[in-house]
Amino acid sequence: MPATVPTSARTVSDVIRVRYDSLTRAEKQLADSLLENYPVSGLGSITVIAENAGVSTPTVARMVQKLGYKGYPEFQSHLHQELEATISSPIAKHDRWASNAPGTHILNRFxxxxxxxxxxxxxxxxxxxxxxxxxxxxxxxxxxxxxxxxxxxxxxxxxxxxxxxxxxxxxxxxxxxxxxxxxxxxxxxxxxxxxxxxxxxxxxxxxxxxxxxxxxxxxxxxxxxxxxxxxxxxxxxxxxxxxxxxxxxxxxxxxxxxxxxxxxxxxxxxxxxxxxxxxxxxxxxxxxxxxxxxxxxxxx
Amino acid sequence: MPATVPTSARTVSDVIRVRYDSLTRAEKQLADSLLENYPVSGLGSITVIAENAGVSTPTVARMVQKLGYKGYPEFQSHLHQELEATISSPIAKHDRWASNAPGTHILNRFxxxxxxxxxxxxxxxxxxxxxxxxxxxxxxxxxxxxxxxxxxxxxxxxxxxxxxxxxxxxxxxxxxxxxxxxxxxxxxxxxxxxxxxxxxxxxxxxxxxxxxxxxxxxxxxxxxxxxxxxxxxxxxxxxxxxxxxxxxxxxxxxxxxxxxxxxxxxxxxxxxxxxxxxxxxxxxxxxxxxxxxxxxxxxx
DNA sequence: CCAGTTCTGAAAATTTCTCTTCAAGGGCGT
DNA sequence: ACGCCCTTGAAGAGAAATTTTCAGAACTGG
Structure with missing residues (x-):
């Protein structure tokens, strides 16, 4: 049963939700815990995640692979990227503003x-x-x-x-x-x-x-x-x-x-x-x- | 030379800035890299941080200790807490809102x-x-x-x-x-x-x-x-x-x-x-x- | 109630990360 | 220019994280 590789366009939370029905009891428990305070809840090590969700570490490792990630590190790095996109100043990625002015554009500063x-x-x-x-x-x-x-x-x-x-x-x-x-x-x-x-x-x-x-x-x-x-x-x-x-x-x-x-x-x-x-x-x-x-x- | 323990009221970035002048060349380079895309830049492992900043891992380990953290994991956990405070809806940390309503408080949703x-x-x-x-x-x-x-x-x-x-x-x-x-x-x-x-x-x-x-x-x-x-x-x-x-x-x-x-x-x-x-x-x-x-x- | 299947976590194996040691490199005052 | 001291990264030891293995538990369908 080859796991579907998550589309790059999708967020981790989307992937979890899409596959939610195919998860087992312990995995659902884990998924709930992850989504509860998403995405911050996924910041710690696999051990911490497992403890917070009340499941064992193998469950975590198994689930992320089931979701299509190569391993926990890859899963977490996706989470990090999402965090980065969310955190950074709303338009930081639109460098057209930044590149336009010596300082930052008025809209950015506002x-x-x-x-x-x-x-x-x-x-x-x-x-x-x-x-x-x-x-x-x-x-x-x-x-x-x-x-x-x-x-x-x-x-x-x-x-x-x-x-x-x-x-x-x-x-x-x-x-x-x-x-x-x-x-x-x-x-x-x-x-x-x-x-x-x-x-x-x-x-x-x-x-x-x-x-x-x-x-x-x-x-x-x-x-x-x-x-x-x-x-x-x-x-x-x-x-x-x-x-x-x-x-x-x-x-x-x-x-x-x-x-x-x-x-x-x-x-x-x-x-x-x-x-x-x-x-x-x-x-x-x-x-x-x-x-x-x-x-x-x-x-x- | 006992490093000053960072006041809990302070953010990691504050600590870095306060101690910036006392940092060495490689450490400043590292500090700049960390502050550049703060706090997301500090999410990865010590190895990744070091590579991104173009310094060696010992430099990272030494600096965080110099800043008053017991080690890199402790440093990173502070970063995680800050991220959590920042990411989550502005007042999520003030659970008085959350505890007050079944869903999220109007102010939070707005x-x-x-x-x-x-x-x-x-x-x-x-x-x-x-x-x-x-x-x-x-x-x-x-x-x-x-x-x-x-x-x-x-x-x-x-x-x-x-x-x-x-x-x-x-x-x-x-x-x-x-x-x-x-x-x-x-x-x-x-x-x-x-x-x-x-x-x-x-x-x-x-x-x-x-x-x-x-x-x-x-x-x-x-x-x-x-x-x-x-x-x-x-x-x-x-x-x-x-x-x-x-x-x-x-x-x-x-x-x-x-x-x-x-x-x-x-x-x-x-x-x-x-x-x-x-x-x-x-x-x-x-x-x-x-x-x-x-x-x-x-x-x- | 039983056999087969799936699920789950303890524990071991493996990989990765973190920290310490140490020697080389570089700056600074003399 | 020399020597001292501080800084830096390579390498290795130790710790922690991640993954795999495996046996017991839980569930399912008869």
């Missing part, structure tokens, strides 16, 4: 910065904050207000646009602070105020937060690691990394957190949301001429 | 999606498109117009807000299509129209593009991989990946490209931009009360 920001932001973010904020935004008995500064106003608008589709009682507060007092007047206790205040903090933003807070409004704050003065009034705070190889700060990760929050709110209230979306779609299609070419709503 | 989107988008993006668009946006003799759809309007606004600081003659076109004809009337040949048109393409957007094109306006388009109908009128097109584990599409990577473009334009016209920024800062500071707590402008 990509590195964004990746680092993502990692750092997530490692500092804790579940209670995220879940707490999501729970507040999910609660349809509360009114939700969004406000941002000169730069972050666009993020507030983006967040608002989505939440407006998902739930009622959402309001976008203009970046222009002259309208703020009226909005505070409209807020009731238990309402939620989502504030974006990053770097160049706006003093008036803290005043707004304080006033709202005094009215029993709960505040969710998006800020950078230095924390805006709004922080002391905020119930939930997202400290986002904004470093970029640029004269400006990056809002990419802030948008990332916003989108994750949108999904967290949306997915837990899908039944109710679906109805709103359908109505909305109807309104859109009646008032315009186009049909949508791609999916916008969830498949099923 | 992080994975965004990383994949970034990689795919960059690999499909070519230099001429990017440089070409940057050159157009840099040209102060051209007027620049920004327009987006219901969702992407916020991105257009974000782009506009930054470009407005950098250069004159920038205009944000409302998402509401009723105002579009007047804007077309104002455009002159050579002006640039930046269009965001993603998924749920708006038919009127293609009409706008066609009309503008007829007036000699150059179009830069941000769209998804399916390409909006505007594509046939566009001079430069950015096909961005927008997949997300969500009922909605992700704009994170689109924002990423926008920010990279902003920096590309900005950095090549810094002298002129600086003056604008300074004036603007003056205006801001005169009209408001605050002082900025962090840096906003470039350090030097």
């Amino acid at each position: 990509a590195d910065a964004i990746t680092a920001n993502l990692r750092d932001t997530l490692s500092e973010l804790d579940t209670p904050t995220f879940e707490g904020a999501a729970a507040l935004l999910r609660d349809r008995s509360r009114g939700i207000y969004f406000v941002g500064g000169r730069i972050t106003g666009a993020l507030a608008e983006y967040f608002f646009t989505h939440m407006q589709v998902i739930r009622p009682k959402t309001t976008l507060i203009s970046t222009n602070s002259s309208s703020w007092p009226q909005h505070v007047l409209n807020m009731s206790a238990g309402d939620v105020l989502v504030i974006f205040d990053i770097r160049r903090y706006e003093q008036e933003m803290a005043t707004l937060a304080e006033a709202a807070r005094a009215n029993g409004v709960v505040i969710i704050l998006f800020t950078d690691v230095w924390a805006s003065p709004v922080a002391k009034h905020a119930e939930h705070m997202f400290k986002v990394r904004i470093e970029a190889p640029s004269a400006w700060d990056s809002s990419v990760i802030t948008l990332f957190v916003v989108e994750a929050l949108i999904e967290a709110v949306q997915s837990s209230t899908w039944a109710e949301t679906r109805e709103r979306i359908n109505s909305l779609e109807g309104l859109f299609e009646r008032s315009r001429l186009f049909r949508r070419p791609g999916r916008q709503t969830r498949p099923d | 992080a994975d999606a965004i990383t994949a989107n970034l990689r795919d988008t960059l690999s499909e993006l070519d230099t001429p498109t990017f440089e070409g668009a940057a050159a157009l946006l840099r040209d102060r003799s051209r007027g620049i117009y920004f327009v987006g759809g219901r969702i992407t309007g916020a991105l257009a606004e974000y782009f506009f807000t930054h470009m407005q600081v950098i250069r004159p003659k920038t205009t944000l076109i409302s998402t509401n299509s009723s105002s579009w004809p007047q804007h077309v009337l104002n455009m002159s040949a050579g002006d640039v129209l930046v269009i965001f048109d993603i998924r749920r393409y708006e038919q009127e957007m293609a009409t706008l593009a066609e009309a503008a094109r007829a007036n000699g306006v150059v179009i830069i388009l941000f769209t998804d991989v399916w390409a909006s109908p505007v594509a046939k009128h566009a001079e430069h097109m950015f096909k961005v990946r927008i997949e997300a584990p969500s009922a909605w599409d992700s704009s994170v990577i689109t924002l990423f490209v926008v920010e990279a473009l902003i920096e590309a334009v900005q950095s090549s016209t810094w002298a002129e931009t600086r003056e604008r920024i300074n004036s603007l800062e003056g205006l801001f500071e005169r009209s408001r009360l605050f002082r900025r707590p962090g840096r906003q402008t470039r350090p030097d």
Whole structure:
């Protein structure tokens, strides 16, 4: 029974999955263990792998040969190559960028910065904050207000646009602070105020937060690691990394957190949301001429 | 001469860099090789590492001991741990996420999606498109117009807000299509129209593009991989990946490209931009009360 | 319940890796 | 230029990993 040589186009995990049904009990146990924390689980020696999976070393040796590799070393070297492809800066392999400039291309430097920001932001973010904020935004008995500064106003608008589709009682507060007092007047206790205040903090933003807070409004704050003065009034705070190889700060990760929050709110209230979306779609299609070419709503 | 045991808080690469000056010629050669494609370059056996660096195996064994590791296996296991931390979804190490949900936490799934989107988008993006668009946006003799759809309007606004600081003659076109004809009337040949048109393409957007094109306006388009109908009128097109584990599409990577473009334009016209920024800062500071707590402008 | 087949891990055999020793090579101060 | 000391790699000893062998265990079909 000659083992099929794995196509070079395939990853090791693909090979394992394709051949999974033809594996024996101990081998399946091993395969599961390998896939569990793939591909890092395959880094150690054959002995370590075997121990982690709770099987003997001969089982490992047999299986990799069964999968089409000459031996464990060859198997592992495939894994290493995959790791290399995954690890290296997203476009490291596309040397057209690198070869083009003396330093690295702007896109590359941005990509590195964004990746680092993502990692750092997530490692500092804790579940209670995220879940707490999501729970507040999910609660349809509360009114939700969004406000941002000169730069972050666009993020507030983006967040608002989505939440407006998902739930009622959402309001976008203009970046222009002259309208703020009226909005505070409209807020009731238990309402939620989502504030974006990053770097160049706006003093008036803290005043707004304080006033709202005094009215029993709960505040969710998006800020950078230095924390805006709004922080002391905020119930939930997202400290986002904004470093970029640029004269400006990056809002990419802030948008990332916003989108994750949108999904967290949306997915837990899908039944109710679906109805709103359908109505909305109807309104859109009646008032315009186009049909949508791609999916916008969830498949099923 | 007891070697300093590397602080557990430090990464292997940190240890190497800290001790770099105390390394010998062959060891530096080895260190360079290791850092070159860190940490993947350290995956193989001591023999492979030595060959790749062009040194002998004893050199490797000696250096890792000099760095404070008991031997090569220990050194490598540190590398493996780092890889594991790096590879696995940014927060996998913070098992508080994983333990919290049956599947993976939303943040983790989003992080994975965004990383994949970034990689795919960059690999499909070519230099001429990017440089070409940057050159157009840099040209102060051209007027620049920004327009987006219901969702992407916020991105257009974000782009506009930054470009407005950098250069004159920038205009944000409302998402509401009723105002579009007047804007077309104002455009002159050579002006640039930046269009965001993603998924749920708006038919009127293609009409706008066609009309503008007829007036000699150059179009830069941000769209998804399916390409909006505007594509046939566009001079430069950015096909961005927008997949997300969500009922909605992700704009994170689109924002990423926008920010990279902003920096590309900005950095090549810094002298002129600086003056604008300074004036603007003056205006801001005169009209408001605050002082900025962090840096906003470039350090030097 | 039995015979045949397949699977599995202990243990040995083999290969490879890692480390130590040691002599040659090279730099530096005198 | 000489000698000292540090550096370096070749070679071998020792350790570990990998593979093979083989006998018992587990399963299957009658």
